Amino acid sequence: MKWASDSITAGQITLLRVLFGFLPVLGYALARRALSRHHARHLHHYFAMSLLATSVFYYAFAAGTALLPSGIAGALSGAIPLFTFVCALAFLRSEPVTLLRFLGVLIGFGGVLLIARPWETTHGVDPTGVLFMLLGAASVGASFVYARKFISPLGIAPAALTTYQIGLALLTLMVVTDLDGMTTLADDTRALVGVVIGLGILGTGVAYILYYFIVETLGAVTASSATYIPPVVALAIGWLLVGEPLQLRDGIAVLLILSGVAVLRVTPRSGAAVSPTPRWGPR
Template sequence: MSRGSLVRLVMLALLWGSGFLWIKLALRGFTPVQIVLVRLALGALVLIPIALHRGLRFPVDRATWGHLFVAALVANAIPYTLFGIGEQTVDSGVAGVLNATTPLWTALIAFVVGTDRTATWSRGAGLTLGFVGAMVIFTPWKSASEVASWGGLAILAASASYGISYVYMGKFLTNRGIPPIMLSAAQLTAGTILMVLALTLGGLTVPDLRFDAVISLLILGVLGTGVAYVLNYRLITDDGPTLASTVTYLLPVVAVVLGFLVVNEQMTASMVLGMLLVLAGVALVQRRPQRSKVSDPLPLGRNRNGGR
């Protein structure tokens, strides 16, 4: 993994690692559908002016927009809404553990559809180790009733939807000459349209504009959606869907460290052990098999489509 990709992975983990907390706080004033609509709209409003200022233009062909709407459905509308529904009854820590199944879903789906059949011992061990580490951090067996609840199932379904989205975006949207920032702006625009259509499903109630809920929603939209999706698309483009999806293993690590540093939450020995397992798992997944100079003469960090 190139140094630039590693930096983007860490930044994305920081942005998304705090997302479970912001969703929990935003639910104090908004419904799940309202949260998804506002965060997608804010993300689009942040990225569209930047993309246009750089001289980029929205895609014009129907096929690309069709793929963008599908991507917005499985990467934004469905999982974001399911997370909001799930966290009404499930703690954010349990949500973090269930979300850590995303790389497993991604690897399975990518293998089944044939977009990524790189089956090495290091990748398999890394995926398993990362998930075990996430479980050790949050010890979900102490909250078994939440994991096995309807809220837990909703979050598990959201994680599977994320897995589908990584593979779908990697197959139909990346490496097609569209810069990541424009892909992100267009997808968030498509997602906003979908959520406007979904307003009748629990989004027409009057929100409670309390300060903590509004600020949390602003952070979710501007940083956790707009900025994060540019990083996400670049990672998928440069390193593939399975490797990019391992960012979800780092989210529990970020949540624990932020809780310890910001609000003085306790950090136990099991949490430290779990974080070490997660980092080891991510390192194993990122490890690529050795290639000969003849078969792969490209410089480190560049793919065959010019990415870095």
């Protein structure tokens, strides 16, 4: 996303990512014969997921990454489970309110504040970029809860769900995205390959085939904690490979975010990390 943002807009990055993510997903669904016209009655749910977990999510992260160092942007993506917990608290009865979980949210958002540092005006972190990243984190965080509450009970194969979700997102983005100048991405082979393979085929197509399995088997909050790894990896890559400056407080902020997420996964009764919602096997 950072490489591509030098050539094209956030909307165009999002469109290309969804396009190249949709093609393998559609092929996989057709090969599995997972699609059915009877699924059309749940179109409103697919459209909601296409906004929460694809269009808004990807656009916000692309816009935020364009304004921030890639490592900082990646670190802020670790806030996804925190937003998932807040949404689950509001909309899932199976999510109990405990002092320990409330403490986890405070610790995690403390890490976000340490990265954003709104009390400073010259620290080099664009507040607009931070807001975009938090919007994306909130959107996909809400999608975990929406999927758990409305999508998983449908019993539709993940290959079909992913196809409908990304396909609707693709149609929406084709309508609202300005395509002018998008071909300039071809001048940067590194960015072009990154968008097509990294963001599209792997980061979208393969990732969302697995997405619904994870939500069904682990529950909304626990599943969203799969975002443990990307913030650390993004910060490390930005520092080691891209040459972005890394301060000690940035590392501390990532630890706070991940520690907050870890606390959310602990039940006060047993102290073990468990699923906060009933376990269902893949359908």
